Amino acid sequence: MTETALVWFRRDLRVHDNEALAEAAAADHLLPVYCFDPREYGTREYGGDDSFRFEKTGSHRARFRRESVSALRDSLSDLGSALVVRHERPETALPALAAAVDADAVYAQTLPAPEEVTAENRVTAALRDAGVAVHRFWTHTLYHLDDLPTPYTSISDTYTSFRKSVESESTVRDPFAVPEMPPPPAAFDGVDAGAIPSLSDLDGGLSDPGHDERAVHAFPGGEPAGLERVESYLWEGDHLRGYKQTRNGMLGADFSSKLSPWLNEGCLSPRRVEREVRRYEDERVRNDSTYWLLFELVWRDFFQFQVAKHGPQFFRREGIRERDDIDWRTDDRRLRLWKRGETGIPFVDANVRELRETGYVSNRGRQNVASFLVNDLEIDWRVGAAFFETHLVDYDPCSNYGNWAYVAGVGNDSRDRAFDVLEQAEHYDGDAAYVKHWLPELSSLPAEYAHRPWRLSADEQAEYGVRLGLDYPKPTIRPDWRTDR
Structure with a gap:
C-alpha cells in the first residue's frame, strides 16, 4: 500500500475518467502537481536537419491552458485536495516535491510524442534515482493502447484499415469515476502551493490575446467548460443529428462539435464523449452523423498510435514515407505573406487571419491553408505545421503534424492530397460570407470577385473601392495557377 503519492498532471487536466488520478487516489495521502515546463514556451529550435526556430506555444493556447489548470485546482479543492503548481522543469520539480513530502510513488499520464517521451523519461530517471516508484497510464485516446488488435508497432499505416480493425476487434473501456481523494500529506503545510504563472511570466513573455468578436467560440479552458460544451452541443442544441452534413461549415459555433481544445488539453476524456454519443443514440437518434463524430475520434486515435509506432521519423521533413524526391523551397517572402494572411488568395488569407486572431480555424480551412503552402508554394511542410503549433488553441502534436504530413504527401496514405483552393x-x-467576415476590405465585392479579386478591372476596382496592391494584396503566384482562368 502506497502511503504517500504524487500525481503529475500533464495533458489530462480533469478529474473524470483519469486512470492515473484514480490509481493514485488509493494512497493514504496524495499531492497533485502540475508543471509549466519552460521548454514549452518561448522560441525554440525545431531540431534535426535543416532546422529552424519558432515559437512553441502562443497566447491562445497558453491562455486556455492557464484557465484549465485553474479549473483543475478548483475541482481538486472541491474534492478536499489541492494542486501544487510549479513553473520549472518537471524533472526538477517532482523529485523536490517527492522529497519534501516523503512520497513513495508518482502516478502520471504517458504520451507518445518525442518531446513528451523525453520529458517523461527524464522525470522517471530522476525519481528512480531518488528511490521513488513511477507508475504510468495511457489515458489520452478512445481505445486503449493495450486493446489494439495488434501491437501498436505493427498497426496499419492506413487509416481505413486501422479503423476497421479496431471497430471490429476492440472495445472502448468504461470511463473511470471521479475518485474520492485522500488528504494531502502532513508535510503539505510546509509546501508552497505555487501561483499559476501569468502569460507575461511564461518564457517568451506572452500577452493577453483578448477575444475577437468574430470568433466562432470563446473556448474557455477547463474541465467544467468542456463538459458544458458536450451538454450544449449534443443535448441542449441537439446538433449532433446533423453533424456529418454541417461539419464543413465555415462560420458559427455549432456546425461542428468544437470539442478539440478540451480533448487535446485533456479537460475532456474521449471515452466520456463516446459514452455521451452512445446515450444520445439511445435517447435521440442514431444515424450517420452520430457515427461520424466517433469516426473523427478514431482518426485522433490513429495519429496517436502512429506517433507511438514511428517516433521521431513522424516529424522529419521526409516523413514516415522517407521521401527525398520533393524539392521543398525556401522562400522567406512567400512564407511571411502566408503567415500574415497576405497571399492575395482570399480563401487562404481569411483562414490564416482567423487562426492568428482566435487560435482556431475549421478543419476545412486547415486543409486548404496547408495544401496551398506545401503543394502550391512548395514550402517545407514542417514550417507550416510549426506555425499551427504556435497558434492553435487545440494543438495536439500527433494530430497536427500527422495531418500536415498527410497533406504534404510524406505521411499516411499515398493519395494526392493537393486541394484546389x-x-x-x-x-x-459560395456567397463569400466567410471571406468577407475575415477580410472586411473585400466586403463590397460580389462573391465572384471576393474569391478572385485579381479579375477586377481598373474601373471595377474604383467602383468597389478595392485597389489591388493597396487595399488588398496582389496574388503571390500567377492567377491562372491550377484551374483558374
Missing part, C-alpha cells in the same frame, strides 16, 4: 472556396463559401 479556388474550387474549395466556391464550394464551401
Whole structure:
C-alpha cells in the first residue's frame, strides 16, 4: 500500500475518467502537481536537419491552458485536495516535491510524442534515482493502447484499415469515476502551493490575446467548460443529428462539435464523449452523423498510435514515407505573406487571419491553408505545421503534424492530397460570407470577385473601392495557377 503519492498532471487536466488520478487516489495521502515546463514556451529550435526556430506555444493556447489548470485546482479543492503548481522543469520539480513530502510513488499520464517521451523519461530517471516508484497510464485516446488488435508497432499505416480493425476487434473501456481523494500529506503545510504563472511570466513573455468578436467560440479552458460544451452541443442544441452534413461549415459555433481544445488539453476524456454519443443514440437518434463524430475520434486515435509506432521519423521533413524526391523551397517572402494572411488568395488569407486572431480555424480551412503552402508554394511542410503549433488553441502534436504530413504527401496514405483552393472556396463559401467576415476590405465585392479579386478591372476596382496592391494584396503566384482562368 502506497502511503504517500504524487500525481503529475500533464495533458489530462480533469478529474473524470483519469486512470492515473484514480490509481493514485488509493494512497493514504496524495499531492497533485502540475508543471509549466519552460521548454514549452518561448522560441525554440525545431531540431534535426535543416532546422529552424519558432515559437512553441502562443497566447491562445497558453491562455486556455492557464484557465484549465485553474479549473483543475478548483475541482481538486472541491474534492478536499489541492494542486501544487510549479513553473520549472518537471524533472526538477517532482523529485523536490517527492522529497519534501516523503512520497513513495508518482502516478502520471504517458504520451507518445518525442518531446513528451523525453520529458517523461527524464522525470522517471530522476525519481528512480531518488528511490521513488513511477507508475504510468495511457489515458489520452478512445481505445486503449493495450486493446489494439495488434501491437501498436505493427498497426496499419492506413487509416481505413486501422479503423476497421479496431471497430471490429476492440472495445472502448468504461470511463473511470471521479475518485474520492485522500488528504494531502502532513508535510503539505510546509509546501508552497505555487501561483499559476501569468502569460507575461511564461518564457517568451506572452500577452493577453483578448477575444475577437468574430470568433466562432470563446473556448474557455477547463474541465467544467468542456463538459458544458458536450451538454450544449449534443443535448441542449441537439446538433449532433446533423453533424456529418454541417461539419464543413465555415462560420458559427455549432456546425461542428468544437470539442478539440478540451480533448487535446485533456479537460475532456474521449471515452466520456463516446459514452455521451452512445446515450444520445439511445435517447435521440442514431444515424450517420452520430457515427461520424466517433469516426473523427478514431482518426485522433490513429495519429496517436502512429506517433507511438514511428517516433521521431513522424516529424522529419521526409516523413514516415522517407521521401527525398520533393524539392521543398525556401522562400522567406512567400512564407511571411502566408503567415500574415497576405497571399492575395482570399480563401487562404481569411483562414490564416482567423487562426492568428482566435487560435482556431475549421478543419476545412486547415486543409486548404496547408495544401496551398506545401503543394502550391512548395514550402517545407514542417514550417507550416510549426506555425499551427504556435497558434492553435487545440494543438495536439500527433494530430497536427500527422495531418500536415498527410497533406504534404510524406505521411499516411499515398493519395494526392493537393486541394484546389479556388474550387474549395466556391464550394464551401459560395456567397463569400466567410471571406468577407475575415477580410472586411473585400466586403463590397460580389462573391465572384471576393474569391478572385485579381479579375477586377481598373474601373471595377474604383467602383468597389478595392485597389489591388493597396487595399488588398496582389496574388503571390500567377492567377491562372491550377484551374483558374
